[in-house]
Amino acid sequence: MPRLVSHPDEVIVLKRRFGQGAAKIDRYIALDGYAAAQKAIAQGKDAMPGWIIDTMKASGLRGRGGAGFPTGMKWSFVPKTSAKPKYVLVNGDESEPGTCKDHMLFREDPHAVIEGTIIAGLAIGAKTGFIYLRGEYRTLLNIMEHAVADAYARGFLGKNIFGSGLGFDIITQTGAGAYEVGEESALMESLEGKRGVPRIRPPFPAVVGLYGGPTIINNAETIANVPHILLMGGEAYCQLGSERNGGTRLFSISGHVERPGVYELPMGYPLRKAIYEVAGGILGGKELKAVVPGGASCPVLRADEIDIGLDFDQLAKCGSMLGSGGIVVLDETVSIVEFALRTIKFYQHESCGWCIPCREGTDWIKKTLTRVYEGGGAKKDIETVQYVAENMMGRTFCPFGDAAAMPTLGFVKKFRKEFEDYIEGKKAGTPLMTEEHILVGAGH
Amino acid sequence: MADVTITVDGKKITAPAGTLLIEVCKTAGIEIPAFCYYPGLSLQAACRMCVVRQEKVPKLQTACTTQIAEGQVFFTDTPEVVQARKATLQLLLGNHPLDCPVCDAGGECELQDMTFKYGAADSFYAEPKNHREEQKWSPVVYFDRPRCILCYRCVRVCGEGMDVFALAVENRGSSSIIVPNVPAQLAPDNLAQLDCEQCGMCIDICPVGALTSGTYRYKTRPWEMNHVATVCTHCGDGCKTTLGVRSTSDGSQIVRGDNRDKSGINGDFLCNKGRYAFDFANNSERITQPLVRQPNGELKPVSWEEALTYVGTKFAELLNTHGGRSFGVIGGNRLTNEEAYLLQKFARSVLHTNNIDHHRTADYAAFAQSLAGTAGRGASLRDTLIAKAVLLVGGDPTNQNPATAWNLRSNVRHNGARLYIANITEIKLRRQARAFLHVAEYGYGALAEYLAGDDSTSSSVTPDSAALASFRDALRSEESLLILIGNELRGAELKRLIDFGLTIPGAKFALLADYANSRGAADMGLLPDLLPGYTHIGPIDTADPASRIALEYHSPTSPGLDLLEIFDAATVGNLSALYVAGANPVARYDVDPATLKNTFIVVQDMFLTETAVLADVVLPAANLYEKSGCVSNSYGDLQQVKKAADRAGVRSDFEMIVRIADKMGADVRKLVPFGPGSNSEGISADMGQTRGAESGEADRHAVWLTANNLEPRLSPFDPSAMLDEIQRLVPGYKLLRLQLLSGNDQHLSPAAVPIRDDAGLVQISNRRDLVLPANDTLFTSGSLTRYSASLNDLQQNQLRQPIIQIDNKTVVD
Incomplete structure (x- = not known):
């Protein structure tokens, strides 16, 4: 369970109600809850959708799931009229290793997710929203279901929400524990009761999505931002962040730091400060070795590369990604060979198997790195791993292949010397995996 | 769609907008390799072999899902594209057994051909391949799991094409595996198996040697056979079938039936009889002397x-x-x-x-005479694939005329054809039907009269008069109609139905029979x-x-x-x-x-x-x-x-x-x-x-x-x-x-030539017994049945299948 943490540098928007019992609907209402939805409805039926979308565009909010697509623009792609029902789908399948922000949201402020979903529905003219939680988040599902039931009881959901004459329903759903289902089209497949494999695009979900209807799919954090943005105004929210990266963001800082946890920092906040000040520095005063800046799929940064701002564009420029904001800090004791193996084991285990490069590529990288890790490696194995990873990049059906290949490439390119030394018997760091770990693989 | 012009490898090609690039290239003689793509089945983009470079697009694109638009520029043979394909093959071959010399598909394997072309011969993995035991799914379908490259063709042809859905993918990632619909726990001998129509389409469509035929496997090498395209002897659909023939000491023997020649009226399709039931010819009871x-x-x-x-x-x-x-x-x-x-x-x-x-x-005598004096009213099997509306009265094409059933399913799936079915039993094709009318026993004659406008027969057709009325209204609103008639309709009632059909200007007819000729x-x-x-x-x-x-x-x-x-x-x-x-x-x-x-x-x-x-x-x-x-x-x-x-x-x-x-x-x-x-x-x-x-x-x-x-x-x-x-x-x-x-x-x-003395039909309905439908199933073929080992095996296999009943009320959790 992530602890509640705080730091003076935080700019609090999303975390405003954390630790205040806002999972209870009365408490949520007392903390301005459901005011944003009513503010939207007060714009009048005709003006409302345009007003919401304009506000969202002005906020500069970009998708918090990892791809960083502008939310307002995404919503504007949904056709005004549609023969099939439109849907809002909230992606709470938070599975990226190192990321636990949605977990905090569902636990501390579930109504913000519900209210954001309602507003998104009002913006695009949907009558139904789905909140999809990661399969392992059973306890959080209970919280969400209670919150939804409370919202129904108050008339915030149902046939006539807030007395407006408009109807909106929310259905909660969980997965069965598949990372791949966090990919939006696989999420729809899963929600429809099918195998969790991604869909061919085009058509894009905004046109043909869930059950064939136009659908917007947003990360839970993105959606939870919506009520706040409507209340404070798009421009005000935008100014909290850096250029082209509006607002604040929840960063899950984990690994070898003194105070791990979920921090809300403005977009563009310096990574070095985030590690050394916000999270309290390296655990036990050891040396920093590397940082994974945005969840397991983001290429690793060496200790000398952390003077950089945490936003989509700056991280892209230095060859990594902001991803889902999961910052994993590794100190000098970590064996990069082991860390690379752990990472690829996760992806090998989670690959849906749909396309050849990902299914076979993750498997061969895992097998090869396992042998290297166990001491049976040869120098050409580094070449093999790099070759396979390079040939997965950009060749797979969905971004998962890149997500598996990118960190692998990062490790073997940036820490090649460490791999070579390892193969020659000069092992850096302290291996932590037991034999059982190796056999079964991480993530089981 | 309007024609657009695209450039592929510097060559200008004009084709209708929205056509798949892979098809456009095929027509233009540019080969784009693919495992998962198969014309007529849903798109997968899973094998990544068909990747091409599109100008101004950052990533390689799959030709099987790219719909062409004006002015697009593609490159299909650049070093980057070739490397992508080669790498994919290397990944596949990492786990694929290189047992080509003993593989049934050796010599006619798409993976082999592509490896030959792209030269992905290097092997740089030290770890052993994932091995799994071979499985026998039915007397005619075997699955060699390690050879499977997961192109999902079999899954799709079984589900989309056959409407059987007997195959699926189990597990995920590198553990993904194709499984049949009867899991080991439910199978009689604790081995997973197939409960299906045994058509063998999955074998035909498999690009490698993963799915093999129980009647053919390990009997010969493909190049030792002559391949003769002829017509199947079994049902009245007359599918073109390719027979693999090998010399023996007393002639030449058929060792395989398949459908490698897709030019026939059956297109891609062949059923179990066409594929396996040639073996009666080799039965030991055959007489070879007068x-x-x-x-x-x-x-x-x-x-x-x-x-x-x-x-x-x-x-x-x-x-x-x-x-x-x-x-x-x-x-x-x-x-x-x-x-x-x-x-x-x-x-x-x-x-x-x-x-x-x-x-x-x-009753072709009555059929021909009912159409006497008309022209162009006879339907071809090819019409079942393109007709906008089809009425099927009687018959059970799934069992008796499988190619007809395949075509009707394809037509509904691809063209949205409207299929109307009237039958005394709930035949499987009703799942594709826009309207299904459950006709009372002996009700076809009354149905024909009702359709022709005699409302008094309504109660003899079905108690559900509202359904009957809307069925007729729907038919009447059709401008053209393909009317397929089961062979249980004979004599006068056959004539009545045709008389009704002739009132629809564009109606065409076919009477479905049991045997090749x-x-x-x-x-x-x-x-x-x-x-x-x-x-x-x-x-x-x-x-x-x-x-x-x-x-x-x-x-x-x-x-x-x-x-x-x-x-x-x-x-x-x-x-x-x-x-x-x-x-x-x-x-x-x-x-x-x-x-x-x-x-x-x-x-x-x-x-x-x-x-x-x-x-x-x-x-x-x-x-x-x-x-x-x-x-x-x-x-x-x-x-x-x-x-x-x-x-x-x-x-x-x-x-x-x-x-x-x-x-x-x-x-x-x-x-x-x-x-x-x-x-x-x-x-x-x-x-x-x-x-x-x-x-x-x-x-x-x-x-x-x-x-x-x-x-x-x-x-x-x-x-x-x-x-x-x-x-x-x-x-x-x-x-x-x-x-x-x-x-x-x-x-x-x-x-028929119109009858001179206007004496009416030669055969009339009081001679019903003369026309005797054989009522063959998928696993019988008249007197030939007992001499065909494969048909006998399949019948036995069918009897062994567990009856799995799913009670919707109890399946809640």
Whole structure:
């Protein structure tokens, strides 16, 4: 369970109600809850959708799931009229290793997710929203279901929400524990009761999505931002962040730091400060070795590369990604060979198997790195791993292949010397995996 | 869609906007490799082999999902693209067993071909391949799991194409695996297996050797076979099938049936019978020597010469003493058109009798006469793939005419065709139907009347009058309609339904029958009261072209005995001889053998059937896979039958009929117009020796000569001589010779010549039993069933399947 943490540098928007019992609907209402939805409805039926979308565009909010697509623009792609029902789908399948922000949201402020979903529905003219939680988040599902039931009881959901004459329903759903289902089209497949494999695009979900209807799919954090943005105004929210990266963001800082946890920092906040000040520095005063800046799929940064701002564009420029904001800090004791193996084991285990490069590529990288890790490696194995990873990049059906290949490439390119030394018997760091770990693989 | 122009590898190509790039390239002769892409099935983009570079697009694009638009520029053969494909192959081969020398697909494997092209021969993994044990899923489907490359073609063809959904993917990632629908826990012997239609489409469509055929595997190497495209002998759909044939010590044997030639009327499709049930030909009970009954009652093998001389002499003697009226001739549904035509001509012009019939599996006489005087109303099997609206009354195509069912499913899936079904049982095709009408038993006649506007019959069709009314309203709103009729509709009720259909301007019709040439047998005049082409029998009028056949035949001018009457005549001692070619009427019509004890019986067959065991002479016959000619399917689509296999000792029915006529002293040249120029004078009959052919081998020589672009010097055993006459005399058989010989199908639509005396239908409904649908299932094929090991295995397999009932009420969690 992530602890509640705080730091003076935080700019609090999303975390405003954390630790205040806002999972209870009365408490949520007392903390301005459901005011944003009513503010939207007060714009009048005709003006409302345009007003919401304009506000969202002005906020500069970009998708918090990892791809960083502008939310307002995404919503504007949904056709005004549609023969099939439109849907809002909230992606709470938070599975990226190192990321636990949605977990905090569902636990501390579930109504913000519900209210954001309602507003998104009002913006695009949907009558139904789905909140999809990661399969392992059973306890959080209970919280969400209670919150939804409370919202129904108050008339915030149902046939006539807030007395407006408009109807909106929310259905909660969980997965069965598949990372791949966090990919939006696989999420729809899963929600429809099918195998969790991604869909061919085009058509894009905004046109043909869930059950064939136009659908917007947003990360839970993105959606939870919506009520706040409507209340404070798009421009005000935008100014909290850096250029082209509006607002604040929840960063899950984990690994070898003194105070791990979920921090809300403005977009563009310096990574070095985030590690050394916000999270309290390296655990036990050891040396920093590397940082994974945005969840397991983001290429690793060496200790000398952390003077950089945490936003989509700056991280892209230095060859990594902001991803889902999961910052994993590794100190000098970590064996990069082991860390690379752990990472690829996760992806090998989670690959849906749909396309050849990902299914076979993750498997061969895992097998090869396992042998290297166990001491049976040869120098050409580094070449093999790099070759396979390079040939997965950009060749797979969905971004998962890149997500598996990118960190692998990062490790073997940036820490090649460490791999070579390892193969020659000069092992850096302290291996932590037991034999059982190796056999079964991480993530089981 | 409007045409757009794109550039591929510097070449300008114009095609309709939205066409898939992979198809555009195929048409333009640019090869794009793919495993998962398969025309007509849903798109996967899973194998990543078809990647191409598109200008101004950051990532490589899959050609199988790229819909073309104006001005796009693609590169399909750059080093980057080639490397991507090579890398994908390397990844596949990492786990794929390199057992090509012993793999069934070796030599015809897409993975092998692509590896050859892209040279992905390097192996840089030290770890062992993932091994899994091979599984037997059914008597005909085996799955070698390590070879599977997960292209999902089998899953899709089973689900989307067959509407069976017996295959699926289990587990995920590198553990992903194709599994059948009966899991081990539920299977009788704790081994996972398939409960399905056993069509074998999954085997055909598998690009590698993962799915293999139980009847073919490990028997041969592909290059050791000759591949002959011919027509399946089983149901009335007449699918083109490719037979893999290998030489044996006593001829050549079929070792495989598949559908590698997709040019046929069946397109991609072939069912289990076409694929596996050729094996009756190799059954050990097959007779390969003529048998003659001895005074002690035993059937004894004799030489062909002796047997034929005996039959000829005996027939001539009985003809002299008892006359042609005491003869009965029964033909079969699997004879070629040439043979059926020859048989009835032999009966009519040599035996001077109209006592000729066959096991009618559908009432084509009534069908043709109901369409008398119309043109263009006969539907082709190809129409089932494109018709906008289809009405199916009776029948169960899934079981009895599987290619028809496949086409209808495809048409609904791809074109949104509207399918209306009226049936007394809930046939499987109703799942594709826009409307399904559950008709009461014996309700088809009432349905036909109701459709034609007689509301009083409503309650005899179904108690649900509202459903019936909306069914008719929907049909009436259709501008064109393809009406498919099950063979349980006969005589008057068949005519009523067609009369209703004829009120719809664009309606076309087909009557679905059971065997390869059920339609041809009727078209060729194996009927006592109709000459070839449903020509009326009556007084000869030299001015009437309809009298041409009877004039040439010098045949009797009054109708003969039908099949039931022939046996009635035997019962009262009026049948001196019975000549049966390729039929088993004793079993089919439950004839009492005792009634035939004073009749001289000659049977041409492959096996000692219930009919053959009663015979005085049994002549071992070649089957449809062992001869050449042509057949007409239920729809009237004419196709060439090519000789594939050969068996020492047997003769084609064609040759036997000619030789019996010869032994009877008949003028063979009048029976078969062979030799240069038809019916010309002065050419002596030499029974084929002029071209150095041994007797009985003529047929094979004709095939050889045709293959070598030489004109066959016709012999009396060459069926193409008969085809000339069919073309000349049979109404509706104005066929295109080149089309036929090219192996293409052509649609013929012989509708009866309008009847002169307006006497109404020749066959009327009080003779229902005469038309006897065989009601074959997917795992039976008339008398051939018991001689086909694969069909027997499949029947047994079907009986073993657990009955899995899913109670929707209890499946909640």
